Amino acid sequence: MRWWGWGEDERAISLPPTAGDALRIELGMDGSERGVRVSLEEVELPDSGLTAAGRSALEQAVGAEHVLDDRAARVTHAVGKSFADLVQIRSGDGSSAPDAVVAPGSSAQVASVIAACAAHGVAVIPFGGGTSVVGGVAALRGPHRAAISLDLARMDRVIDLDGNSLTAALEPGVFGPALEGRLYTAGLTLGHFPQSFEFSTVGGWVATRSAGQASTGYGRIDELVESVRCVTPAGELHTREVPA
Ligand SMILES: Cc1cc2nc3c(=O)[nH]c(=O)nc-3n(C[C@H](O)[C@H](O)[C@H](O)COP(=O)(O)OP(=O)(O)OC[C@H]3O[C@@H](n4cnc5c(N)ncnc54)[C@H](O)[C@@H]3O)c2cc1C
Numbered sequence: 001m002r003w004w005g006w007g008e009d010e011r012a013i014s015l016p017p018t019a020g021d022a023l024r025i026e027l028g029m030d031g032s033e034r035g036v037r038v039s040l041e042e043v044e045l046p047d048s049g050l051t052a053a054g055r056s057a058l059e060q061a062v063g064a065e066h067v068l069d070d071r072a073a074r075v076t077h078a079v080g081k082s083f084a085d086l087v088q089i090r091s092g093d094g095s096s097a098p099d100a101v102v103a104p105g106s107s108a109q110v111a112s113v114i115a116a117c118a119a120h121g122v123a124v125i126p127f128g129g130g131t132s133v134v135g136g137v138a139a140l141r142g143p144h145r146a147a148i149s150l151d152l153a154r155m156d157r158v159i160d161l162d163g164n165s166l167t168a169a170l171e172p173g174v175f176g177p178a179l180e181g182r183l184y185t186a187g188l189t190l191g192h193f194p195q196s197f198e199f200s201t202v203g204g205w206v207a208t209r210s211a212g213q214a215s216t217g218y219g220r221i222d223e224l225v226e227s228v229r230c231v232t233p234a235g236e237l238h239t240r241e242v243p244a
Pocket of ligand 1: 196
């Protein structure tokens with residue numbers, strides 16, 4: 001996903017000139033109003049608030065290679081995809097960037113990260129696909145010393161698929177197309193197609209109670225969830241699984 005907008009450079013599509021002309025006429029603009037997008041190197045990032053001890057604890061939790069604080073990782077996780085987000089980041093304001101991006105590979109590692117953050121005064125902001133349009137992934141520190149983005153993309157497994165009860169056990173970082181591809185092989189569908197489907201995750205859908213264009217028939221995501229396991233600083237919450 002582009003740090004400054006929607007989609008991927010490899011599959012870029014451009015607006016046909018006639019569509020651009022139609023928009024300019026409709027909006028009464030001549031095109032000169034278009035702002036300039038800064039380069040990745042020009043985005044201003046806050047100094048890291050992560051202590052050496054805090055970083056070390058995170059590295060122990062997930063492995064050093066999964067604790068990233070390079071410019072690209074921080075900028076990519078600084079904002080979601082609302083109009084306001086894109087104006088902010090394109091103008092070079094990276095003030096909501098996390099101090100580090102931490103990518104656990106299992107729920108046990110998530111628990112270790114949460115414990116490390118609680119011990120070192122670090123705020124945790126979960127990150128699925130980063131398509132939030134309400135500021136949900138902005139890594140604001142609040143009263144904390146630092147903030148990390150907890151990127152769940154490595155946890156992308158379909159753990160179990162039960163064709164009899166029509167239930168599936170999913171990790172949070174599965175993206176829409178991968179999930180539907182897997183269900184398709186069993187002749188099934190989740191029936192959940194938000195317009196951000198391609199770039200959003202199961203965990204993000206559940207956290208935001210998302211709805212899609214087929215939800216009138218299949219129900220919103222909260223009507224499709226049977227049970228959840230959540231790691232919290234106070235311990236794990238596991239709701240009852242059905243059918244029992
Ligand atoms: C072009 C576009 C179209 C959209 N269309 C729709 C639509 O049709 N319907 C709709 O409902 N929304 C839509 N959205 C909004 C957004 O895509 C949804 O809210 C989506 O569910 C977010 O999923 P995500 O994986 O990108 O989550 P993120 O944006 O990464 O996260 C969203 C929120 O959930 C939290 N979160 C993410 N994963 C977890 C997790 N595993 N555990 C706990 N918290 C977590 C994050 O901290 C954040 O607060 C659209 C957005 C865009 C930009």
